[in-house]
Amino acid sequence: MNKNSKIYIAGHRGMVGSAIIRKLQVEGYDNIIYRSSSELDLTRQADVEQFFKEEKPEYVFLAAAKVGGIHANNTYPAEFAYANLMIESNVIHASYQNDVKKLLFLGSSCIYPKMAEQPIKEEYLLGGYLEQTNEAYAIAKIAGLKMCEYYNRQYGTNFISMMPTNLYGPNDNYDLQNSHVLPALIRKFHEAKASGAEEVVIWGSGTPRREFLHVDDLADASLFLMKHYNGNETVNVGTGKDIPIIELAELVAEIVGFEGQLRNDPTKPDGTPRKLLDVSKLQSIGWESKIKLRDGIRSTYQSFLQSHIGAV
Numbered sequence: 407m408n409k410n411s412k413i414y415i416a417g418h419r420g421m422v423g424s425a426i427i428r429k430l431q432v433e434g435y436d437n438i439i440y441r442s443s444s445e446l447d448l449t450r451q452a453d454v455e456q457f458f459k460e461e462k463p464e465y466v467f468l469a470a471a472k473v474g475g476i477h478a479n480n481t482y483p484a485e486f487a488y489a490n491l492m493i494e495s496n497v498i499h500a501s502y503q504n505d506v507k508k509l510l511f512l513g514s515s516c517i518y519p520k521m522a523e524q525p526i527k528e529e530y531l532l533g534g535y536l537e538q539t540n541e542a543y544a545i546a547k548i549a550g551l552k553m554c555e556y557y558n559r560q561y562g563t564n565f566i567s568m569m570p571t572n573l574y575g576p577n578d579n580y581d582l583q584n585s586h587v588l589p590a591l592i593r594k595f596h597e598a599k600a601s602g603a604e605e606v607v608i609w610g611s612g613t614p615r616r617e618f619l620h621v622d623d624l625a626d627a628s629l630f631l632m633k634h635y636n637g638n639e640t641v642n643v644g645t646g647k648d649i650p651i652i653e654l655a656e657l658v659a660e661i662v663g664f665e666g667q668l669r670n671d672p673t674k675p676d677g678t679p680r681k682l683l684d685v686s687k688l689q690s691i692g693w694e695s696k697i698k699l700r701d702g703i704r705s706t707y708q709s710f711l712q713s714h715i716g717a718v
């Protein structure tokens with residue numbers, strides 16, 4: 407991939423897509439194309455085929471998807487299944503039909519069995535039952551990575567798959583019902599501090615453990631894999647370290663400056679007890695994460711304050 411290769415970022419307005427664009431621009435890539443979902447609905451096959459036929463991208467970063475936290479996944483399984491299966495099928499097939507040189511598919515760490523041995527290796531896929539709260543999304547993502555594998559085997563395409571752990575950073579989703587835990591905690595603690603509230607509610611028991619990778623690290627890994635990895639096996643992308651949700655909450659409260667109490671809401675699901683990724687394959691290829699969690703949360707809170715102007 408050279409600096410004037412035609413590169414399509416699917417999902418460019420999202421947290422991951424916008425981070426990949428920032429990374430490519432810093433690295434001097436100057437032929438990047440993108441469309442918002444209102445300009446091009448990737449669930450519509452004919453529209454996707456028309457777009458690829460007209461634009462003929464050489465490289466594709468597939469970062470478009472219906473994405474959400476545990477509550478959203480648990481509440482809207484049909485939407486998560488339909489949208490993600492359609493988006494990935496249409497983009498992967500149109501990439502094959504239009505001779506895309508290389509495509510990077512983004513899956514998720516929730517594809518692995520709920521009770522997988524930790525840390526989770528790529529080969530544990532399909533070795534056990536999935537976590538119920540995000541089964542629909544997980545099955546869609548498994549279908550996507552398998553499609554890449556099958557197209558590579560049958561058609562000789564070069565479609566690679568990465569499985570990121572939980573992500574956070576600028577341009578995240580801060581909706582309190584449908585977001586992931588880290589942005590939700592940033593907003594909750596910020597609003598509690600601003601209003602003088604004495605307590606903040608944490609969903610579930612707080613005992614599950616999660617791994618968090620800053621989206622700028624993810625973008626760096628995406629470009630690294632697009633340039634250097636041509637294998638047919640999926641690659642885990644993470645930090646190799648996890649933290650209990652209760653300790654994450656205490657860390658975010660400290661960074662935001664909230665000094666009240668935390669209260670658990672046991673009516674909300676815990677989800678998978680743990681999903682720490684084994685990142686040794688990625689390390690063997692030559693990439694490691696750089697952004698430390700405390701530094702990443704601090705900078706993410708600053709970007710939250712800037713983008714929620716009234717919040718300062």
Ligand SMILES: NC(=O)c1ccc[n+]([C@@H]2O[C@H](COP(=O)([O-])OP(=O)(O)OC[C@H]3O[C@@H](n4cnc5c(N)ncnc54)[C@H](OP(=O)(O)O)[C@@H]3O)[C@@H](O)[C@H]2O)c1
Nearest residue numbers: 417419420421422442443447448470471473512514572573
């Ligand atoms: N966030 C995480 O913790 C996490 C963890 C692991 C993997 N991932 C994966 O990373 C990728 C990006 O996630 P994200 O956190 O960046 O999500 P996000 O911020 O919600 O962005 C998703 C993007 O997908 C686009 N999109 C959704 N439906 C579309 C449709 N029908 N047609 C066209 N575009 C559509 C949206 O476009 P518009 O804005 O134009 O509507 C949006 O820009 C996804 O594949 C996700 O599975 C995310």
Ligand SMILES: C[C@@H]1O[C@H](OP(=O)(O)OP(=O)(O)OC[C@H]2O[C@@H](n3cnc4c(=O)[nH]c(N)nc43)[C@H](O)[C@@H]2O)[C@@H](O)[C@H](O)[C@@H]1O
Nearest residue numbers: 475476479514516540585586587590608609610675676677
């Ligand atoms: C990466 C994503 O991981 C997702 O699972 P998962 O980490 O449990 O999704 P999260 O929504 O980040 O929840 C992680 C843990 O944080 C707890 N939690 C505590 N307080 C909150 C809160 O205010 N909001 C949220 N959202 N959680 C909270 C939640 O109960 C769960 O145990 C999958 O559903 C997606 O499909 C995707 O794979």
